[in-house]
Amino acid sequence: MAKVKKIVKSITIDADKCNGCKACEVICSSWHATPRYSSNNPARSRIRIVRLPLKDIYLPVYAGEYTEAECTGRDKYIIDGKEYNECDFCRASCPSRALFHEPDSGLPLKCDMCEETPALEKPKCVEWCLAEALIYVEKEEEVEENEQPKLGDVEIGIGAMIDKYGLQQVLDTVARMAKP
Amino acid sequence: MRYGEIGFDLEVDLSRGSIDRVDTDPNDTKLYLGGLGTNAKIMWDRVPPETEPFSEDNLLIFSTGLLCGTAAPGCNRTIVTTISPQTKLVAYSMMGGFWAPELKYAGYDKLIIRGKSEDLVYLWISNDKVEIRDASHLKGMGATETSEAIRKELDDPDIQVAAIGLAGENRVFYASIEQGRSSASRGGIGAVMGDKGLKAVAVRGTKDINIADPAKYMELCNDVLKYIKWREDHPIKGVPPILQGLGSPQEMAIVDEEWHTTNFTWGNSRTRRKDFWTHEIEQKWKETQENVRTRLISCHNCPMKCGATISVPGLPTYMMKCYSKLTYTMAAYSDLDFGFKIAQKATEYGLDGFSAPQAMAFGLELLEAGILTKDDFPGMPDDNEGRFFWLIEKIVRREGIGDYLADGTYWAARRIGKGAEKYDHNTIKKHEQLPLKLGMLNPVYYLMYSTGEKINITQIEGQFPQEPFATRELREEFVKDWIQVPDEKFKKYYVDWEPRGEMSNPYYPTVEASCEIVDWMEKMHYIDDSLGMCAGLSSFPLKPPYHIHNYPDFITAATGIKMDKDELWQAATRTRTLMRALNVRRGMRRADDKPPEDHWRKRFPDLEKQLLDQYYKLKGFNDQGIPTKESLVQLELGYVAEEFEEKGIYVNG
Structure with missing residues (x-):
């Protein structure tokens, strides 16, 4: 299969610089509100800070893929004398925790790097982090052509509903709700 | 729908054990905005002038501000209003941190406490679910300890807790309400909370705050953020370092304390030491501060770093901001190392960093003057630092002389008599002031x-x-x-x-x-x-x-x-x-x-x-x-x- 060049976007997290202000959570939830900026609620943010001030743990994590099953990871990491859970570093929206789920519906949240047209210079959380704990990185990578199309928010959401309730119940519900 | 604000207050009567969600009048927002403004209106309407601070009728209002929890950088203050036991006037102490935005995300503009609980309780607010919970296991615990215990008990590290320590429980007239890196310290509002039998208020919220004109609002927020960045790069020249930038005075970042140590007064606000600040002191204090300061930290949605996590070897970690590192240091004619150590105790006990050291220095002046005698201080060590550590324990427990000093210099002086009144020289309306002459x-x-x-x-x-x-x-x-x-x-x-x-x-x-x-x-x-x-x-x-x-x-x-x-x-x-x-x-x-x-x-x-x-x-x-x-x-x-x-x-x- 042919290889094509593609821009891969990521955020490098300099956790030593984070001071736990949650500006990233605030601006993320505002940006993703509909209409844009019309509400603010860090519980809807796609970036969250694992914040344990007395243990000096400040770890921004941004939401990755939705997963239907929880994993077996229960390991502990000790770094510079501070104990982290394996989960603290994990970006998955998974059933074992409330993180990266819409607070009302429980639907998964995923970071989309604030994609829009025209493109932003950098994601909003990076722009609002004056502490420079979040660093936006664009890398050019060669990937296989015919990559699966990227899923949008709605598809991810419906996928999660199907996992939870089964395809038939979701179809029935949509059909019922679509009736005038 | 209401915008910016929520439109609901949470009313809790601790005597009756009732909890109500009450809608508020939008016209009051127009007239008084929110926060202190609407608190004042509530105090006027509902707290008659004859109300004693320690009575069931006194209200203790925890309010968010009108724009708290929105994207406006730095808008995170909790405004606490009640009748002060010390001044007998209205106290409105405030704190930064994370508590007010969390209350708003939980769906309330204010928490209004009335009545008194017979047993020590704490309040747990999780969106629409509100519980008055037993706090007997938290009795006597430090404020920071209490917050950690509650987070563990409710199993959520994102819960924000405002708590009192032993000083509040024992109604010390300058007891504070502590909240992680922040505290509402002035006016003795922690004593009112203690009088109500309320050890802590824990909050977690996951609801929206809505904005009326989103695009315009974000434009304004972005302008402010840009200006903060610009201002960081353009400090004001010609003023002392702590006044050059934004934020509260950058006491945690800056070690140059020439201005405070030579202009402010030491002891019971008595002595100016114009020659105090030397190169040796500067080196020593720099080392002290950098050794105990783990990290500079912020409040909710604010790029400033006015606070710090402080870990003194051998003591539990705590958080500090602004000027309290110097108030005990200077009251005791001691040094910064002592300041960081005693502030750890003061934070857990929940004491105001202005009033507490002055009350202690005042007590020691009375001893020197012969108005109080050695018998009033049984077992007190002879060294400066030891005497302060001894006094703080007596005050927060209201034991012996501590019971007098716990009322602050004004009331203590009048109760002690024998000419003690003239040693109460740094109060306004019965309230201790900055040590400055x-x-x-x-x-x-x-x-x-x-x-x-x-x-x-x-x-x-x-x-x-x-x-x-x-x-x-x-x-x-x-x-x-x-x-x-x-x-x-x-x-x-x-x-x-x-x-x-x-x-x-x-x-x-x-x-x-x-x-x-x-x-x-x-x-x-x-x-x-x-x-x-x-x-x-x-x-x-x-x-x-x-x-x-x-x-x-x-x-x-x-x-x-x-x-x-x-x-x-x-x-x-x-x-x-x-x-x-x-x-x-x-x-x-x-x-x-x-x-x-x-x-x-x-x-x-x-x-x-x-x-x-x-x-x-x-x-x-x-x-x-x-x-x-x-x-x-x-x-x-x-x-x-x-x-x-x-x-x-x-x-x-």
Whole structure:
């Protein structure tokens, strides 16, 4: 299969610089509100800070893929004398925790790097982090052509509903709700 | 739907054990904004003047500000209002941190506590679910310890907790309410919380705050953020390091303490040590601070780093901000290492960092003077530091002499008698002040000290420089980009102000100009306290990002309430006047509006009288400092005038 060049976007997290202000959570939830900026609620943010001030743990994590099953990871990491859970570093929206789920519906949240047209210079959380704990990185990578199309928010959401309730119940519900 | 604010308060009666969600009147938002403004209205309506601080009828209001929890950077203050056990007037202490935004995300603008619980309880607010829970297992625990215990018990590290320590439980008149890196310390509000049998309030919220004009609001927020960044790169030259930037004074970042240690007073606000700061001290203190400071930390949605995590070897970790690292240090004539150690205890016990060290130094002065004797301090060690550690334990438990000192210097002096009264020399309206004694009267500061309803200078001052720059050229340079002034005349007042000669203190700024300057500074604080904005980004530092010209747009875009500069000025005037009216109704008069007698060596009784007269006139108060009927009616506070007339307050003075 042919290889094509593609821009891969990521955020490098300099956790030593984070001071736990949650500006990233605030601006993320505002940006993703509909209409844009019309509400603010860090519980809807796609970036969250694992914040344990007395243990000096400040770890921004941004939401990755939705997963239907929880994993077996229960390991502990000790770094510079501070104990982290394996989960603290994990970006998955998974059933074992409330993180990266819409607070009302429980639907998964995923970071989309604030994609829009025209493109932003950098994601909003990076722009609002004056502490420079979040660093936006664009890398050019060669990937296989015919990559699966990227899923949008709605598809991810419906996928999660199907996992939870089964395809038939979701179809029935949509059909019922679509009736005038 | 309401915008910016939620439109619901949470009412909890601890006597009856009832919990209610109550909708609020949008018209009150227009008139009083929110935060302190609407707290004042509630205090007026529901706390009659005869209410004792420690009674079931006293309310303890935890309020968010109108813009708290929105995207506006730095808008995170909790405004706590109650009747102070120390001043017997209205106290409105505030704290930053994360608590207020969390309450708003939980779906409430305010938490209003009334009544008293027989047993120690804590409140758990999780969105619509609110519980009064047993706190007997938390009794006697430190404030930080309590917060951690509650987070563990409820199994969520994101819960925000406001708690009292032993000082609050034992109703020490200067007990604070602690909340992680922040505290609401002044006025003894922690004692009221303790009296209500309320150990802590834990909050978690996952709901939305809605914005009326999202695009416009975000544009304003982005402008502020850009300006903060610019201002970080452009510190004000020619002022001490702690006054150059934004935020509250950067005590955790900065180690150069020449200004505080040589200008502020040591002991019971007595001695100025002009030669204290040396190279050796600087090196030693730098080492001390850098050794214990783990990280500089922020409040909710604020890029400033005014706080720090402090880990003194052998002691539990705690968080600190601003000036408390020096208040114990200087009261005990000790050093910074001691300051960090005793502040750890004070934070867990929940004590105000201004009043507590002064009360201790005051007690030791009375011992030296022979008014108290060794028998009053049984078992107290001989060294300075040891004596302070001994006293703090006695005070928070109200044991022996500690029971006297726990009421603060004013009440302790009167209870001890034997001439102790004259050692209570640094209070205003029975409340301990910054340890500062100066030479020449400053007319602007005279007014702020005398008349401020907060009874705390740092919550009144700001904006206008504390001193004139040395030359006219420098002053002209300073005013060039001074966009924050409400009127161009303030630039002239500053440019014309000289360090010496005819155009200097105490006769310049003139009486009129002084009153106008105070009016401006005070107004900005009232606006901040109603919006929930940190003074560190608005009313306190020089050339801040928020000011009278952009605030109206913030309010309109957030709430949809049409607001221009004049209307906002009027709303702030209304709240300022209502706060005065609350205290007037509780008996405060002109005779109470005065600074500590020895604050300045050079005093000017005639000038001071003129200043106070003119200030009252500008504020619409009569010569007793009582808001006149005309000014009240004009401010839509006619109900206040009616009650004043009914109670004969105008007639009897």
